[in-house]
Amino acid sequence: MTNEYQCDAVIVGGGVAGITAAIELLDANQQVILLDRDTEANFGGLAKESFGGMFMVNTPEQRRTGIKDSPELALHDWLHFAEFDPEDKWPRAWAECYVHESLEMIYHWLKDRGVRFFPVVHWVERGLYTPGNSVPRFHMVWGTGHGLITALIDHLISHPNVQNLRCLFEHRVDDVLLKGGRVVGCVGLDETHCQQFQILADNTVVATGGINGCLEKVRQHWDSEWQSAPETILNGSHHYSDGRLHEAVSHHGARVTHLDRQWNYAAGVHHPRPKRDNHGLSLVPCPSALWVNALGERIGPEPMVTGFDTRRLVTQVCQQPGQFSWQILNKKIAIKELAVSGSEFNDAIKNKDLLAFLKMAVMGNESLVDDLTRHCSDFVMADSLEELVEKINQQNQGFSMDLSTLNDELQTYDQMIDRGKTYLNDxxxxxxxxxxxxxxxxxxxxxxxxxxxxxxxxLIAIREFILSRKSLGGLQTNLKSQVLNHQGEVIPGLYAAGEASGFGGGGIHGKRTLEGTFLGGCILTARKSAQAIVNG
Known part of the structure; x- marks a missing residue:
């Protein structure tokens, strides 16, 4: 027996893109079915676990702190970082759309739905050899991604037209339905009851995320500039971001582009309390730590420092023996600088506890350091360098770190500091x-x-692996979020939003992202899809 449903629009995926599209469609009094493969407790997807940073241009927070920004400057930075190919018509069009419309389509829309931002705008991805963010644009949600999703879900379930919404969890979508060349819904499996279902809908929105939750696909589409894929890759993506719908709709003629462009991180560690296979955490690497390879050699020639070019860090690590790395630091550095990207390890911000946040900002985060040094297998601690290297070599993936090599690197660095800031030639x-x-x-x-x-x-040493995070490519879409075929024509009735669309056009970021553009891209593309559905 097959369960059958009918609606105006079906949304496949209950992350931030799917929730945003549902809100917009309810605003227009549409009958909506929202499908998600995960449990209701995990409604919100990876965004719920995220740090909650968002790239936006010329906001009140920027203006209040004297940051002079504009869409023109933001586009200049974006195009430099993206290095678009000549044929990237739609990714570039989406980039222009994002920088010109982020204030109205993302910032004000969220503010109207109860989302607030930290008053100090963060400055990330400044660029190394390729210019990045000229000014700070990373707006941190007060409450992290957890607070963002909570606010949107609260708005969704209290919507005046909520009677038009049906949410079906633990439902896996396997394919879309076509009739006369038009997508008219989807089919799949209710995994709770092991029962097939079919949904007929005037319009279908794919908001299922990317491919980076499937490490097999990550390896299959590994960027050639990163050499071969490392033996160990940790999963920092959603476990259901497996590209299932990418494959299904591509069989119906949809064009999927740039899956080799991935936004991975160089400082992944094993989650001390894993919730899925190969579950990894993305550390915010300590700028004052020395980044070395498995032999104890400082990675270079330019030292690795976070905050400038994330893609470059991944490239450098992939060139090292074993394609993993170590950061060498001490507890004082760790307490002040160590952080984890995500809501789980940022309780003060997640819980909107201003006093706790201010205390952490001034005093550092000793509880985080204690937790990770005790419970994360990638952290080792010792009172001497000799003991530290001995412990490193016990879990050095078959390599042997040389004590004298590491000692020379550390002594050279420390002696430079001893000379005083006038002579800092490092x-x-x-x-x-x-x-x-x-x-x-x-x-x-x-x-x-x-x-x-x-x-x-x-002393502390942190073993760090490449962490799979986001797909920069996906289903190619026009500026209405309509999915295109290989001839560049619209597939009627089919839309894609968020990471499933490469955050717009099948690859809005090109080779690199200016960061914070993931959550923002989900909201922008989802709103565009809903508006196109409503306006016909």
Whole structure:
């Protein structure tokens, strides 16, 4: 027996894109069915686990702090970072749309639905050899991604037209339905009751995420610039972002582009309390730590420092023996600088506890350091360098780190600091100075802290792997979020939003993202899809 349903619009995926599209369609009094493969307790997808940062242009928060931004400047930065191919017509069009419409389509829309932002705008992806963000644009949601999703779900379930909404959880969509060349719904399996279902709908929105939750597909589409895929890749994506619908609709003629463009991170560690296979955490790497390879050699020639070019960090790690790395630091650095990207390990922000946040900003986060050093298998701690290297080699993936090599690297770095800031001729120290120059980084970045300083111990080493996170490619869409075929023609009745569409056009970011454009891209593309459905 097959369960059959009918509605105006069916949305496949209950993440931030799917929820946004549902809200917009309810605003227009549409009959909506929202499908999600996960349980109701996990409604909200990966966004619920995220840090909640959003890239937006010329906001009140920027203007209040004297940041002069504009869509023209943002587009200039975006195009440099993206390095679009000549044929990337739709990705570039979406990039222009994003920078010109982020204030109205994302910022004000969220503010009207109870979402608030931290008053200090963060400055990430500044660029290394390729110019990145000229000014700070990373707006952190007060409440993290958990607070963002909570606010949107609250708005959804209290909507005046909520009687028009039906949410079906633990429903896996396997394919779309076509009739006369038009997509007229979808079919799949109710995994709770092991029962087939069919939904007939005038319009279908694919908002299922990307491919990065399936490490087999991540390896299959690995970027050639990163050499071969590492033996160990951790999963920092949603476990149901497996590309199932990408494959299904591509069999019906939809064009999927740029799946080799992925936004992965260089500082992944094993989750101390994993919820899925190969579950990883994305650390915010400590700028004052020395980043070395499995042999104890400092990775270079330019030192690795977070906040400038994430793609470059991944590229450098993939060139190292074993394609993983170590960060060497001490407890003083860790307490001040160590952070985890996501809502789970940022309770003060997640719980909107201002006093706790201010205390953490000033005093550091010792509880996080204690938790990870005790429970994460990738952290080792020791009172001497000899003991630290011995512990490193016990879990060095078959490699042997040389004590004298690592000691030389650390001594050279520390002696540079001893000479005083007038003589700091080390690129990592110059970048630390640049980071500290902006007040949003000053409190969380050490001021030239030596690593072998006996007063700052014990020593800590963090083993870090590539962490799979986001797909930058996906289903190609026009500016109405309509899915296109290989001839560039619209597939009637089929839309894609969020990561499933490469956040717009099958690859709005090109090769790199300016960060914070994922959540924002989900909201923008979802709103565009709903508006196109309503307006016909």
């Amino acid at each position: 690129d990592q120290l110059r970048r630390i100075a640049q980071l500290r120059h902006y007040r949003g980084n000053r409190l969380r970045t050490c001021k030239y802290q030596k690593i072998l300083d006996p007063k700052a111990g014990p």
